[in-house]
Amino acid sequence: MTITTVAVIGAGTMGSGIAQSFAQAGFTVRLVDVSPQMLARARGSIEKSLTKFVEKGTLPAAEKDATLARLSAHTVMSDLSDVDYVVEAIVEDAEAKRALFRELDALTPPRTILASNTSSIPIASLAAVTGRPDRVLGMHFMNPVPLMVLVEIIRAAQTSDATMKVAFDLCKALGKVAVESADRPGFIANRVLMPMINEAIYAVDERVGTPEAIDQVMKLGMNHPMGPLTLADFIGLDVCLAILRVLRDGFNDAKYTPCPLLERMVAEGKLGRKSGEGFYKY
Numbered sequence: 001m002t003i004t005t006v007a008v009i010g011a012g013t014m015g016s017g018i019a020q021s022f023a024q025a026g027f028t029v030r031l032v033d034v035s036p037q038m039l040a041r042a043r044g045s046i047e048k049s050l051t052k053f054v055e056k057g058t059l060p061a062a063e064k065d066a067t068l069a070r071l072s073a074h075t076v077m078s079d080l081s082d083v084d085y086v087v088e089a090i091v092e093d094a095e096a097k098r099a100l101f102r103e104l105d106a107l108t109p110p111r112t113i114l115a116s117n118t119s120s121i122p123i124a125s126l127a128a129v130t131g132r133p134d135r136v137l138g139m140h141f142m143n144p145v146p147l148m149v150l151v152e153i154i155r156a157a158q159t160s161d162a163t164m165k166v167a168f169d170l171c172k173a174l175g176k177v178a179v180e181s182a183d184r185p186g187f188i189a190n191r192v193l194m195p196m197i198n199e200a201i202y203a204v205d206e207r208v209g210t211p212e213a214i215d216q217v218m219k220l221g222m223n224h225p226m227g228p229l230t231l232a233d234f235i236g237l238d239v240c241l242a243i244l245r246v247l248r249d250g251f252n253d254a255k256y257t258p259c260p261l262l263e264r265m266v267a268e269g270k271l272g273r274k275s276g277e278g279f280y281k282y
């Protein structure tokens, strides 16, 4: 199956990065969002990111304009009749995603593969609302997408081998490395990462060390490029809390219970980088 035209639904942090990566790799990209403001913001951040690549010498200047020319912005989903592949990156809300997958199933040709960038919603539950469950899978990009190499490819019970192969080939074309994960809560990345972040937050709460000390130990002692609390601030403390709840509820296991300090910080609006304060001030 040859993929030439890709639709990315949702033009937020992830959708804009995903659209940029596909356009940079030569695909024709339709970026769709309900909000014209988000589309305009996405265009601005893509231009800024491409300019940085040109300044660093990793992208020829002519490629910047060519990449932007391959990208179009849409507020309605009407024109998806010729797309080969869709990546959904709207809000992390199971009902909103299921409604969108129903709509995508009606608007795209039956051959089109539908991928979700969800961090936590079971892919099988999205596949089940479509008439093509074998062509639905998870494609979990990492933030910031243009810089991060990993993509987790999530195989739902219904996903076919042919669909998995298309996704793996696409990742290669994007210059990324795909790793397969089963459709279990948190997949691989968040299943392993979030308990570590939660434990680091417990260590702050119990005054085992300051945030700086905990991050230094993990950076210098474990060779992590970024400490867990810096990373939590970057991801967003509200997002960390939501993922921990998904793990706790999905496995029905108290070991994933979010640290009370994390609950308090989110309630106080300390969400990390995006709100100006988390474990650090920005």
Ligand SMILES: NC(=O)c1ccc[n+]([C@@H]2O[C@H](COP(=O)([O-])OP(=O)(O)OC[C@H]3O[C@@H](n4cnc5c(N)ncnc54)[C@H](O)[C@@H]3O)[C@@H](O)[C@H]2O)c1
Pocket: 009, 010, 011, 012, 013, 014, 015, 032, 033, 034, 035, 038, 088, 089, 090, 091, 092, 093, 096, 100, 117, 118, 119, 120, 140, 141, 142, 143, 235
């Ligand atoms: N932020 C991260 O670090 C990260 C990492 C991996 C995966 N994810 C996942 O990616 C998805 C998007 O996350 P984000 O951080 O980019 O969110 P975001 O809030 O930045 O963007 C979501 C966008 O979706 C749009 N939207 C909402 N409903 C829509 C609809 N029905 N149709 C079209 N557009 C719609 C919103 O207007 C918004 O622009 C989520 O599922 C999230 O769990 C996020």
